[in-house]
Amino acid sequence: MSAAETVKFVLTEADLPTHWYNLAADLPTLPPPPIHPGTGEPVGPADLEPVFPMELILQEVSRERWIAIPGPVLDVYRLWRPTPLFRARRLERVLGTPARIYYKYEGVSPAGSHKPNTAVAQAYYNKQAGVKRLTTETGAGQWGSSLAMACAFFGMELKVYMVRASYLQKPYRRILMETWGAQCVPSPSPDTASGRRFYEQDPEHPGSLGIAISEAVEDAASRADTKYSLGSVLNHVLLHQTVIGLEALRQFELAGDYPDVIFGCVGGGSNFAGLTFPFVRDKLQGKDVRIVAVEPAACPSLTRGVYTYDFGDTARTTPLLKMHTLGHTFIPARIHAGGLRYHGMAPLVSHLYEHGLIEAIALPQTKVFEGAVLFARAEGIIPAPESAHAVRAAIDEARRCAETGEEKAILIGLSGHGHFDLAAYEAYLAGKLEDYEYPEEAVRQALAELPKVSG
Amino acid sequence: MSAAETVKFVLTEADLPTHWYNLAADLPTLPPPPIHPGTGEPVGPADLEPVFPMELILQEVSRERWIAIPGPVLDVYRLWRPTPLFRARRLERVLGTPARIYYKYEGVSPAGSHKPNTAVAQAYYNKQAGVKRLTTETGAGQWGSSLAMACAFFGMELKVYMVRASYLQKPYRRILMETWGAQCVPSPSPDTASGRRFYEQDPEHPGSLGIAISEAVEDAASRADTKYSLGSVLNHVLLHQTVIGLEALRQFELAGDYPDVIFGCVGGGSNFAGLTFPFVRDKLQGKDVRIVAVEPAACPSLTRGVYTYDFGDTARTTPLLKMHTLGHTFIPARIHAGGLRYHGMAPLVSHLYEHGLIEAIALPQTKVFEGAVLFARAEGIIPAPESAHAVRAAIDEARRCAETGEEKAILIGLSGHGHFDLAAYEAYLAGKLEDYEYPEEAVRQALAELPKVSG
Incomplete structure (x- = not known):
C-alpha cells in the first residue's frame, strides 16, 4: 500500500449550501402535473392541504431556481454536513483500473443515510405550521428512522x-x-381501513410501500393535529436532497476534476435526484456527463415499467402521478434493499429518463x-444494500475502463451505510442470498389495473 | 429551538496529530513493570517477541514523549480523522443546566468506535515485520471488527x-x-487448549475476555506466521489512542474553552487513556481538571478491585501486570456493555488512580x-453502551450544575455509536433490562486465586 x-x-461549514436547487427552474419542459383521480383535473394546493403544510405545497410547485x-x-x-467526498484509491488499486472513482458519503448522518436531509426540513415546516404529529411509511426503515x-x-x-x-427482517x-x-407498527396494520383490507386477509402479509403510504395518508387525513410526510417521489423531497449534489460540485472543484459518469441507486428517486440534479443542470447547459440510475432487477420501474399516470399508493388515495410504474398493485419480492421496493418513480426522474437526460440499468x-x-x-x-447498487454499477464501469484504458472519472452516490x-451481508457471505427473476406476470397483472386517465 | x-x-487534515503522546515521559514515577510469572523478574523484550513485533515492544517500554x-x-x-468535537447545546437545554457539555465523537470511523486508532497501527507494524496472520480476542466486538x-x-x-x-448477543x-x-469463533472454543478446558465442561460457557485472550495468545504463540494483537490494557495500545485527546486539546483551543471535568468509560482503559492522557499531562503541570473513569457496577475493577499483580488472562499465560483487578478468574455478568467486561485495568490507568490523578465511579x-x-x-x-457510561455520568454532573448554578465545562468521551x-436499547425501552448486584462473593473467590508475587 x-x-x-x-x-x-x-x-467547511462555511461551504454548506444555503439554498436548495430546484431543477424545475431549468427544465425546458416540465413534467405533467399530478391529477385528481376523481375529476381528472390537475390537483391544486387546496387538494393537498389536508396532508401537507402550505410551505411544502408551495415548494412542490415552485419554479424558483434557489430556495433558501x-x-x-x-x-x-x-x-453532519457538509458530508465528505472521497477518492476511492484503494478500490481503484484492487480493480487495477485507470478510472478515478469518487464517492459522496451520506452515511455520516446519525440516522446513517441521506434521508435526514428532507426529514429535518419536513419536520421543521410542519412544526412551523402548528402540526403536532406526523405519520409516514417506511420500507427498509431508513426513512422512518x-x-x-x-x-x-x-x-x-x-x-x-x-x-x-422489513419490520421482521x-x-x-x-x-x-x-x-x-x-x-412504529408493521404494515399492513389493523389500525387503518387501508391496512385492514390486507391485514384481515393475511395477518402475515409482507406489505409494500404502496400499502404503507395508504395507511399513513389515511391516518393523517383523519386527524386535525396530524399531517403526512413522504420520504421520496415528490418534488419537494427531491429538492431538499439537492444539498448532496451541490456539495459534490464544490468538492469536484476542490479536486480539480469533474465526473464523466455518475451512478446513483433509485427506489422512489430522491437520493438519485439529490446527487444528480445539480449535474443535470450542467448537462442542460452543454456539459458532457452520463447520469445513470441503478435499480434492483426485482423492482425495475424505469427499465421495465410503463410511463403513465398511476397512483402513488395501493389503496388509490393519492393523486395520480405521471411516472414510470410497475402498477400500484405490484408487490415486489423481499429483496434486502428494502428502500428500493417501490412500484413507481419520482415524476421528475421519470421525466428526465423519458427525455434521455439520464440512463437506467437494473441489477440482481x-x-x-x-x-x-x-x-x-x-x-x-x-x-447500505440500496447504495450498493450504485457501487456495483461503478465497479463494472471501472472494470470496463481497465479493459479499454479509459481514464474516466466515476462518481458513486453512497447514500448510506449498511x-x-x-x-x-450474512446471507450473502453464506451463499444464501436469492436472486429473483423479473416478475413478468405479476407486473403484467398490475399494469392491467392502471387507472384510465388521458394525459 | x-x-x-x-x-x-x-x-482540517493539517491538524491531524503527527505523533502519539507517551504519558510515561511525563510521569514522576512509572508503574511497576510486568513480571514473568515463572521467574518473578521483570519481563524483557525477548519474553514478548513470540507474540508481538519488536516495534510495538519498544513502544511498550518507551519513555520518549512523542512517537511519530x-x-x-x-x-x-x-x-475518518480528525474526529469532531461537538458542543451538546440541545442536551444542555433539555437538562436546563448552566454547564457547557462537549463530546468528542469517535463513532465516525467505519468500525464505529475508537478501536481502529490502534488496530490500524498494530496491523501496520505487524505487516512491516513480515507477519501474515493475527489473532485477537473481542468482547462486544468493537475491537475485533x-x-x-x-x-x-x-x-x-x-x-x-x-x-x-457477546457472540450470541x-x-x-x-x-x-x-x-x-x-x-470469528465463539470463545471458549474447541480450537485451543485454553478454550477446551472450559468448552468441554460447558459448550454454552458465556466466556470472558480473560479466556478469549488466553486462546488468542496460545494460537499466536504456536504458529510462526502469526502474532497476537490486544485491543486495550497495554501501554502501546493506550499510546495509539492519544490522537483522541490531542485533537480534543486543539478543539478546545478553537472553542476558547477548557474542560473542568472529563468523563470516559473504562473497560481495559484504552479509550479513557486516549482521551485523557494529554489532559493528565496538563494536570501534572498544574492545570485544574477533574478526570473521571466510569465503569459498570457489574465489573468495577477500579472502585472495588485490588491493586496488585495479576494475570491478564484466565489461563495464566500472560505476564503479571500490576493493576486494579477483580481477579483473573472473575467472570462478569452479561451486561450489554460487553467492551467493559474485563477483570483488570490498564497498568497506566491503575497507576494514575492509585496516585489520585484520576477518580472513578461505577454505574448500573x-x-x-x-x-x-x-x-x-x-x-x-x-x-454505544460502553460510551453511555460516560454520557450518564456527565448528565448527572450537568444536573448538579443546574442545582448549584456552576458553569462547568464537561467533556464526554463518546467512544462509539450503538x-x-x-x-x-430494545430491552431497556421494554423495561426488560436487568441490573446486577455487585458480585461480592464471586469477586472474593476470584481474589483468593490471585498469584503470589511481591511487588
Missing part, C-alpha cells in the same frame, strides 16, 4: 407504518425509531452484494 | 476469539468482521441506558 491512498475532500434553507434546518444539517430523529429534534410525535417484510431500524421516541442482488463486499474490504465503509442490514 | 444549537469544532505516527497509518486515519477492518486494509489474515455471551458485529474478511446499566436515550433524543447520535447494540 502506498503512502497516500486516502484522498478526502472536506468542505431555513436557519433551524441548516443548524441541524451542521450536525430519519423522520423519527427529526421529530425528536423538533419535539413532535410520529407514527411510522413500516412494510412488514430489520428489527434494528424499528428499535432505532423507538429510541428516538417514535411509534447477489451481484450487488458482491460489489458491496469488495468495496467494504477496500474502503472500509459497509454500504450497519442495520448486516443480516443481508 | 433557537437558531444555532449545533456547535461543532472541526479540524508512520505515514501509512496516518493515511488510513485520514479516512476494528482489527478486521485494519487487516483488510493491509492484506492480513485474522482470527478473532469472541466472548460467547451481538451477531451483527460478527458479520461485520466476516464482511471485512476475518474468521439501567441508569446508563436512561442517559443514553436522553442523549440520543437530544443530540441524534445513539451512544448501531450494533440496538437489542440492548
